[in-house]
Structures are given as structure tokens and as C-alpha cells.
Amino acid sequence: MTSSNKVDLIMKASLTLFTERGFDATTIPMIAAQADVGTGTIYRYFDSKETLVNVLYQESVQRFTEKFKTDFSKISVREGFQHLFYCLVDFTKESEYALFFLETNKDAYFLNETSHKLLDELTKMLGEYFQRGKSEGVLRNLPSNVLMAIVLGAYLKLYQLVRTGSVEITKPFLKELELCCWDAIRNH
Amino acid sequence: MTSSNKVDLIMKASLTLFTERGFDATTIPMIAAQADVGTGTIYRYFDSKETLVNVLYQESVQRFTEKFKTDFSKISVREGFQHLFYCLVDFTKESEYALFFLETNKDAYFLNETSHKLLDELTKMLGEYFQRGKSEGVLRNLPSNVLMAIVLGAYLKLYQLVRTGSVEITKPFLKELELCCWDAIRNH
Amino acid sequence: MTSSNKVDLIMKASLTLFTERGFDATTIPMIAAQADVGTGTIYRYFDSKETLVNVLYQESVQRFTEKFKTDFSKISVREGFQHLFYCLVDFTKESEYALFFLETNKDAYFLNETSHKLLDELTKMLGEYFQRGKSEGVLRNLPSNVLMAIVLGAYLKLYQLVRTGSVEITKPFLKELELCCWDAIRNH
Amino acid sequence: MTSSNKVDLIMKASLTLFTERGFDATTIPMIAAQADVGTGTIYRYFDSKETLVNVLYQESVQRFTEKFKTDFSKISVREGFQHLFYCLVDFTKESEYALFFLETNKDAYFLNETSHKLLDELTKMLGEYFQRGKSEGVLRNLPSNVLMAIVLGAYLKLYQLVRTGSVEITKPFLKELELCCWDAIRNH
């Protein structure tokens, strides 16, 4: 009933396909078939395939950024990490394909300026958290982007296993995973 | 010796381009230009673009597998991990693009059965190592593929930073990274 | 009266756009926007884009034919030519784009039989006039369609200059032009 | 045997189709079929459909300009006109479709800067001729572009009749036509 019904179908289909096959291997006819709309319909809502992928990317980054925002001054570095980790978990729970922006290399040729800007914003927020952790001596003294890469890279690869059904998510499992990642970056 | 020269040129060019731009965004003329051969020449040595990418993938996996093979009975779990980690380091040192097979999702549509089989072989070897670690109580009690995902995911994402020049590799840096990864999966 | 209002809007918009951009470069949405109606509305009044262009063409030819009709027996060949010339002038004065049917090559692929028939009717009338002029020895002894082509071709090309603003129309200017054309075809 | 064999086929086919049906109504598959080449082949030699039409246009204008160039100081205005007229005749004799640039409105959206420049060059040459004619009092005192429009418009419309086979060209016929056009613009 909502006018954006078709838009949602298209975005959901695109997100899945882009994540599974990549931008270039995903064709507009594929998306149209998956979304059960005509190919022309996609162009009623998105100027081009590139626009579509950027909208998707930006929407993902923004939702994650929103979710991640919190008053870090009120929580410890340890709690901050738990917050980050369960943001990732919640985010991927909403959609198996939501971490699309993590799979996409940030210098992918199809990303536009807005996409870069939004990612930079998120990166900055994450960077500030990691910086504080290092200042307090709680986190390893490695560049923030390295700490991020370790956590996000590990989680991403892990979630690919979830998608293929090789691994099932349970509460205790998540708890242990969180510990893994935390142990990877904290000072011992 | 003479003709295999061209094969090498083609494979090196392909590896770089596939890793940098992805399989679909890389065209045969691009590879030919980069390798400084005619487009037709590529087809003299490889049946198709898909064949080429699979040969490349398999060659990568095999070289890595070969490098990884060692008599684990003679070393501790801790030493085994160091072996694994420095295999990754050595491998990427040979070519920035060598980890192509790690960047390629294992259910990528263009991988054929042989590629899957060779990857499975490597996975099995890695699995055995992780299994032993768990049996000895040294590693966390998580599925082996999860432990692998954490280590490889982290290293892979990290190496993407190296390729973009955001991070520089030094000996002490590698040592700390190795510890990160080890701390992520070992029992505390 | 009410619904024909929309028809008029659509036809006026079409005439302008078809003349300015050509049949193929003019889209139905363009016409709809220019006429300030919905795209669907155009199809309420015209079966198809081809129907529309033919109705337009026929209407133009018919209006011109009506204007051109006169009792030639009462006027001289010279006066007849002035009549023809000022028919062209009046016609273009009504709308800069009215000569659409002259700009359209008569073997344009989109013209249907009715359009051809109506043009033939006009051609016949013009032909009779030119024939008489030749019989009386006033006009050059060239095929009538040739005499027509000279006059119409010259006037048409001239009017394109008017549309681009390169030339301004004044009474004395028109008088001289008329003489040009007359001198082109009369016997000297 | 010449390497430009295919280029010639494509250009000839394009010229015909663009002239007969217009730029927009002519599709690349049509041109390919007419030229008896694959669609891809066209893109080996021409960047785009727009490039193709511009090359064609420029080639036409240049060949005509070359033909038209002469030492006007050595001939009278009357002789100059004969030169112009028989340039048109020769030009169209080489190919029925050679006057493509006359059929194309000079503000057609697909013409690029080079095309405009070349046409301006020709226009300037023609303008100088007409100017001289007016200075000497031989030609009517009308703007040069008007005099041009009359002659070129008349000839163009005339040649469309030739293409449809409605009119046959003979030497005496041409001689009379030349007189028609001359009488249209000369001072009486």
C-alpha cells in the first residue's frame, strides 16, 4: 500500500545480490527478477545501477552509524566494545546482507562522494572509540584502522559462514565470539 | 621455458587485476594489455576467462597449501600458529595480490569443482591443526571454521590496508599482529 | 469544447516538438509535459504516437489546402503566385511550426496512406496552377514538381532562419522574397 | 584489401540511412545490416553513434568545401554562381546522399563543435561570394544567408525528387535549373 513498496523490493533484492555476487556480476534483469518487478521499474526509482548501489551503501552505513551512536563517556572501553560488537550482531540480524558496506572495498570504483563521506563519518566515530581505548591503556597500541580491520574483518568473514549455513548463531556462541574479538585487541 | 613465459605474464597480470578490480570488472583486453600480449594469446593458454580465474585460484591455493605443510607433530600448537601466520605473511610478501583466494568468497559463481576441492583440502589441513589445538585445550572451543574465519578475516582486511598504503609493515608490527590473532583464538 | 481543449494542447505541443526535434527525438512524456497533461491522456485521444503525427500532418496539409483554394480562373498566373506565396507567409505567421508538413520528407516512414492522399491532393492543386502557368507561357517549361520544389524548398530553408532568429520578417523583405521566387520560375 | 574497407562500408550505409530516415530513426543494427558487418565492428571504428554522424557530416562538408574553393578573383559573379551550382551537381552525382549536411539542421543536437566549425568555414566562403555579388550590384540586396537559403533550399528539395525517381537529370535540364536559381537571386 505504501508507495515505496516497489522501492523496498528493489532494494532488498539488490542488497542480497550485490552482497552475494558483487556489483559487476549482478545485472539489472537479475535484480528485477528477484524483486519481481519490470526492469524499467528500477529506473523509475533509481537513476542508474550506480545510484542504486550507492543508495544501498549509504543506507547501510547510516543505519549502522545511527545504531552505533551512544554516549561513550558514560561507559567503559570494555562496555564500548560490547556495544560495538552487539551493534554488528543486531545489524546482521536485521538482514543477513546488511553488512554490505563491510564487504565493499572502500575504494570500489562505483562508490560516489556521498558514500565516502558517510563511511568516513563512521570511521571517525570508530576511530575515536579506539583512540580512547588506547589512551586509557586498555587497547593495544596499534593504529586504530588496524584494530578496526581486525574486528570487522573477523566478524565479516564469520558472518559469511552464517550465510552459507555452516555456522549457527546462539547466545553463548556470540558471547564467546565477542570475547575472541576483545581478546584480539585488548592489552594483555 | 619460452611459452611458459607468456603464461606467467598473463597469470601475473590477471592476479593483479582480478584482485584490484574483481573478476567481472576485469576484461580480457585489460589483461592482455597489462601482460603485453595479444588478446588471442590468452586463449592459446586458457580455454576461457573462467578457466583462467580457476587456474589462478588453484595455483594460489596450492602454493599456499605447499607452504603451510609441515610436520605439526614436531611443533607445539603455539608454534603451529606462528607457522600459519608467517605463511600468510610470506605469501603476501611474494605478491601483494597473492591472497586472491582469500578475498574470493568460496561460493563465488565462477569457481569450479577443482577449485572447491583444493580449497577443501587446505581447509581440512587447517581444520586438523585447529582441532588439535582444541583437543589440547590450548585453543578456544569454537568450530574450526570459526577460528579460521577470525584469523583469516582479520589478516585479509588488514592486508587491504597495506595495499592502499594506509599501513606499513615492519617486523615488530607483524609480531604484535600475530599476537593479536593468537590472543583472539587461544584459551585464556 | 471541454475535451477538445486537451486535444488542442496536445497537438500544439506536438507540432512544436516534432518540428524542433523531429519525430523520433520527441517522446510522449515530453509532449505530455509541454501540453501539461498526463501521458495517459494523450492515448485517450490518439491511438499511438504515429497516429498523432499523422493527424498533425493531415491537419496541417488540410488547413493549408483550404487556405490555398481560390478561384484561379479569376486571377492571373502572376497573381496566383502571389496568392501561393502569401498563403505560405500567412500559414507560418499563424504558427512558426505550421510548415511541419513541408519539413517532413514525403516518404518519411511514419506517414500513413491518408497523409499521402491529402498531400497528393494539395500537390495536384499546386500542379494544376503550375500547369496553367506553363500553358500560358508565363512559367518556365519545367516539370511542375520541380517548380514547386524550388519555391517550397527556398521558402522552407528561409523560414528555418526565421526560427533561429537569424532573419527578421518585414513587409518589404517579404515583397522582395516573393519576387525572388517568382523570378526563379517565370519565363524570362 | 585496404584496411578501411569496413569503414567505407559503414560510412556509406550510415550516410544513406541518416539521410533517408534521420539520425534518431536510424539504429546501429540497421547500419550494421546495411553495411553487412557486425554491430560491434562499428564501434571498432567509431566511438559512438554521435561520433559516426559527426565524422560523416564533417567529411561531407569538407569535401564540398574543397570542391567549392577556387580563385574567385579570376571569375565573374555570374561564373561564380555557375561554379557553385555545378559543385552541388557534381557533389550529388558522387552520391545521392552526399548533401546530408544540407538536410541536417545546423542546430541539430548531435552536431559537435568541430562540425559547427567546419560548417561555419563553408558558410563564410559562401558568404564572401554572395557579398561580392551584392557589392558589384549583380545580386539582390538581401542578407547573404537568405540568398544561400534560397539556392541551397531549392536545390536540396529538388534533389529529394531525384532520389525518389520523380525527376531525371539531363544536361539541358541542369542548365535550366541553374538559370532558375540564378534568376532567383540576381538583380533584375
Next chain:
DNA sequence: CATGAATGAGGGTTCATTCAT
């Protein structure tokens, strides 16, 4: 052996036309 000109299937995209509202 090596090449690159030639090809056509299939990609992204547009737009004439339909139809539910």
C-alpha cells in the same frame, strides 16, 4: 606461435504503451 580485427550475445537504459486508480 602470436596477433588483433571481427562478431553477436547480453549488459544498462529508455520510452511507447497499458491499466488500476
Next chain:
DNA sequence: AATGAATGAACCCTCATTCAT
């Protein structure tokens, strides 16, 4: 009656693949 969202055929163009040289 009027609309414009939805559609898919057909556009322009690319590129994996072939083959004559």
C-alpha cells in the same frame, strides 16, 4: 475523464571469444 506507475521490447554499447593472417 484523467492520471502516472508499471512494463518489456528495443535501443546503444561492451567484451568474451574466434579465426584468418
